[in-house]
Amino acid sequence: MSDVALKHDEHRDDIGAKLGMWLFIFTELLLFGGLFLVYAVYRNIYPEDFHLGALQLNVTLGTLNTVVLLISSMTVAMSITAIQKGNRKLSMQLVLLTVLLAFVFLVNKYFEWGAKFEHDLYPGSDLVLQFKRGTIIFFGLYFFMTGLHMFHVIVGMVVLMVMWFKLKNKTINPDDNVLLENGGLYWHLVDLIWIFLFPLLYLIT
Amino acid sequence: MTTTVPYKSYLEPHGKYRGLLDWLTSTDHKRIGLMYMYAIGAFFMIGVILGLLMRIELFSPGETIMGPQTYNGIFTVHGVIMIFMVVIPGLSAVFGNLFMPIMIGAKDVAFPRLNLFSWYIFIVGAILAVLSQFTGNGPPDTGWTFYAPYSTQTGTNVIMAVTAAFVLGFSSILTGLNFIVTIHRMRAPGMTWFKMPLFPWALYSTAWIQLLATPIVGITLLMLIAERLFRIGFFDPALGGDPILFQHLFWIYSHPAVYVMILPAMGVITEIIPTFCQRKVFGYKAIALSSIAIAGVGYLVWGHHMFTSGMSFTARWVFSFLTFIVAVPSAIKVFNWVATMYKGSIALKTPFLYSVAFIFLFMIGGLTGLSLGSLATDVHVHDTAYVVAHFHYIIFGGMGFAFFAALHYWFPKMYGKMYNERVADIASLIIFIGFNILYFPQFVLGLQGMPRRYFDYLPQFETGEILSTIGGFILFAGLILMIGNLIRGHSKGKQAPENPWGGKTLEWTIPSPPPIENFDTPPVVRKEPYDYE
Numbered sequence: 032m033s034d035v036a037l038k039h040d041e042h043r044d045d046i047g048a049k050l051g052m053w054l055f056i057f058t059e060l061l062l063f064g065g066l067f068l069v070y071a072v073y074r075n076i077y078p079e080d081f082h083l084g085a086l087q088l089n090v091t092l093g094t095l096n097t098v099v100l101l102i103s104s105m106t107v108a109m110s111i112t113a114i115q116k117g118n119r120k121l122s123m124q125l126v127l128l129t130v131l132l133a134f135v136f137l138v139n140k141y142f143e144w145g146a147k148f149e150h151d152l153y154p155g156s157d158l159v160l161q162f163k164r165g166t167i168i169f170f171g172l173y174f175f176m177t178g179l180h181m182f183h184v185i186v187g188m189v190v191l192m193v194m195w196f197k198l199k200n201k202t203i204n205p206d207d208n209v210l211l212e213n214g215g216l217y218w219h220l221v222d223l224i225w226i227f228l229f230p231l232l233y234l235i236t
Numbered sequence: 237m238t239t240t241v242p243y244k245s246y247l248e249p250h251g252k253y254r255g256l257l258d259w260l261t262s263t264d265h266k267r268i269g270l271m272y273m274y275a276i277g278a279f280f281m282i283g284v285i286l287g288l289l290m291r292i293e294l295f296s297p298g299e300t301i302m303g304p305q306t307y308n309g310i311f312t313v314h315g316v317i318m319i320f321m322v323v324i325p326g327l328s329a330v331f332g333n334l335f336m337p338i339m340i341g342a343k344d345v346a347f348p349r350l351n352l353f354s355w356y357i358f359i360v361g362a363i364l365a366v367l368s369q370f371t372g373n374g375p376p377d378t379g380w381t382f383y384a385p386y387s388t389q390t391g392t393n394v395i396m397a398v399t400a401a402f403v404l405g406f407s408s409i410l411t412g413l414n415f416i417v418t419i420h421r422m423r424a425p426g427m428t429w430f431k432m433p434l435f436p437w438a439l440y441s442t443a444w445i446q447l448l449a450t451p452i453v454g455i456t457l458l459m460l461i462a463e464r465l466f467r468i469g470f471f472d473p474a475l476g477g478d479p480i481l482f483q484h485l486f487w488i489y490s491h492p493a494v495y496v497m498i499l500p501a502m503g504v505i506t507e508i509i510p511t512f513c514q515r516k517v518f519g520y521k522a523i524a525l526s527s528i529a530i531a532g533v534g535y536l537v538w539g540h541h542m543f544t545s546g547m548s549f550t551a552r553w554v555f556s557f558l559t560f561i562v563a564v565p566s567a568i569k570v571f572n573w574v575a576t577m578y579k580g581s582i583a584l585k586t587p588f589l590y591s592v593a594f595i596f597l598f599m600i601g602g603l604t605g606l607s608l609g610s611l612a613t614d615v616h617v618h619d620t621a622y623v624v625a626h627f628h629y630i631i632f633g634g635m636g637f638a639f640f641a642a643l644h645y646w647f648p649k650m651y652g653k654m655y656n657e658r659v660a661d662i663a664s665l666i667i668f669i670g671f672n673i674l675y676f677p678q679f680v681l682g683l684q685g686m687p688r689r690y691f692d693y694l695p696q697f698e699t700g701e702i703l704s705t706i707g708g709f710i711l712f713a714g715l716i717l718m719i720g721n722l723i724r725g726h727s728k729g730k731q732a733p734e735n736p737w738g739g740k741t742l743e744w745t746i747p748s749p750p751p752i753e754n755f756d757t758p759p760v761v762r763k764e765p766y767d768y769e
Contacts, residue, residue, distance in 0.1 A: 054417070068485070168469050168470065171470060
């Protein structure tokens with residue numbers, strides 16, 4: 032066992048690993064950056080229509096989900112501190128709690144989207160196609176942006192579960208926890224993107 | 237020189253498995269580079285054959301061997317394969333993987349497993365691209381640019397082709413990320429930024445473009461897919477969207493992608509010229525920093541693809557002006573290459589011949605690019621064969637010839653064998669002649685008004701089109717001769733020495749083919765990379 036650990040140490044470069052993760056996060060931000068650009072262009076063309084679209088969104092559910100994600104960012108950060116201080120059990124519990132909060136977010140989102148579909152508010156529906164042009168685009172953006180974000184939440188959950196197993200089999204340990212830090216960074220990214228989506232779609236009316 | 241100590245080369249089996257699996261599970265950067273090369277070589281030949289089919293169709297006016305719909309499918313597939321699967325990954329994935337870590341004195345890239353993963357993603361994307369030709373309602377017929385609104389409406393298999401481009405982009409991002417971290421973290425002791433060879437410098441600039449530009453095309457292609465599946469309306473005027481926005485988003489990536497192709501090509505040429513002139517490269521820092529400058533300014537010129545699409549006059553002259561600015565760092569490189577040759581003891585070997593051909597063709601491609609970048613002339617030649625000729629001079633004459641140069645330069649190191657140099661010289665000459673006969677007439681045809689992407693033409697264009705097709709066959713013959721010679725060299729060539737060309741960079745200090753771990757003892761760098769005096 033100790034031999035394997037030694038070999039592992041030989042190529043270890045925590046700063047390099049984190050640099051890689053930051054670069055990856057950069058590409059993710061640019062991915063959403065393309066959408067923010069589209070949002071900016073159309074909001075500029077159709078300010079009133081966007082206003083009408085935004086009035087249809089459920090601010091309460093949106094706020095609730097924002098709070099859930101903010102707390103989950105805190106729990107994942109705490110799990111990193113926990114493992115650095117040598118408390119593996121607490122760290123695992125906190126990671127699990129983060130996954131749970133992510134799940135709560137998805138359940139909320141399910142109800143939110145479900146209500147929209149019930150009222151025929153989805154891209155390409157007969158009702159939406161009768162709206163003003165800017166409102167059609169607004170709903171297109173709403174579903175596309177939150178949908179892509181939701182996909183990232185699911186990926187984040189998978190990443191966090193992998194972290195949990197790696198904590199369990201001690202691949203992530205008090206001496207070598209850069210993996211958990213990177214997983215945490217990814218989760219913060221998911222949170223951060225939502226922090227931008229929430230005001231753009233729900234609050235600016 | 238030194239007697240060779242027995243060692244295990246990276247080509248010999250050494251993994252957990254044997255045979256093909258030994259390669260498919262290997263995280264060795266050299267093997268991954270070779271695997272990229274075989275895959276890209278195969279796709280290149282498919283692309284070449286598709287191109288040749290188009291040339292046969294254009295041999296005479298009217299329908300020669302195919303109808304318009306087939307022709308539309310073929311030029312789309314030719315473009316998708318050549319752009320996304322050959323020239324964009326080409327030099328950085330093949331020679332970047334093979335030699336960048338060695339040239340900076342590292343044992344591997346920063347994330348070897350991610351590197352192998354990128355290769356698999358590349359293969360998945362490539363399979364999707366090939367499948368898009370045979371499944372659904374026929375091959376996509378939009379051209380590789382997938383312009384809306386046609387791409388959102390055509391009944392052909394656009395979604396799969398676009399997904400393929402998306403997946404290939406992901407592979408490109410991960411390779412770029414890997415290279416940036418590798419260059420930042422793994423340079424040998426003593427190798428400061430300005431002691432790093434210029435090929436890694438070019439790859440470093442390229443990697444940043446891959447990282448910063450590719451996500452934009454990723455999201456654009458996702459929007460296109462969503463547009464087709466759910467009618468979200470971003471690019472549909474009837475729903476409030478704007479097709480021009482698609483063009484902007486597409487070119488925000490796809491113009492910098494041109495520099496993803498050409499920067500590593502310039503890097504290769506910068507390695508070859510000092511070696512065969514036995515002279516220190518002229519203006520080391522200027523070359524290194526001009527790579528960064530090209531990457532930076534190249535990000536801001538995408539609008540020059542859209543001068544006729546509808547933009548404000550201010551936007552047009554700004555884009556035109558920036559386009560002219562990019563020519564400056566490119567020209568700096570050309571001046572420096574020529575200045576390096578001055579008073580050098582030039583050895584006219586095959587890699588050098590390809591490099592000189594590169595400079596010649598790149599200059600024609602670059603100067604015609606300026607006439608396309610100026611507003612008045614572009615309106616006249618936009619979407620004509622002139623554009624086709626221009627970008628083939630840059631992409632094939634530039635990136636393609638640099639790839640062949642790199643192949644002949646590093647072949648002895650890669651396999652430890654030599655090819656027949658005389659045959660290689662002849663092949664390079666045939667390729668050069670065939671290339672010019674193929675593409676030069678298209679400049680003239682374009683100026684006379686021959687549109688691109690047409691399967692038919694007016695009788696007055698016949699001479700030029702026939703000439704061009706003949707050139708296509710000469711080029712094809714040259715390619716077969718070149719590849720055949722390399723394959724023969726690989727199996728029957730004589731043993732290659734450690735340093736056949738007298739190069740000074742680190743890859744020439746280790747045996748050919750390189751050992752598994754590259755260096756027995758980590759090298760310490762004290763001198764500049766091109767220390768010939």
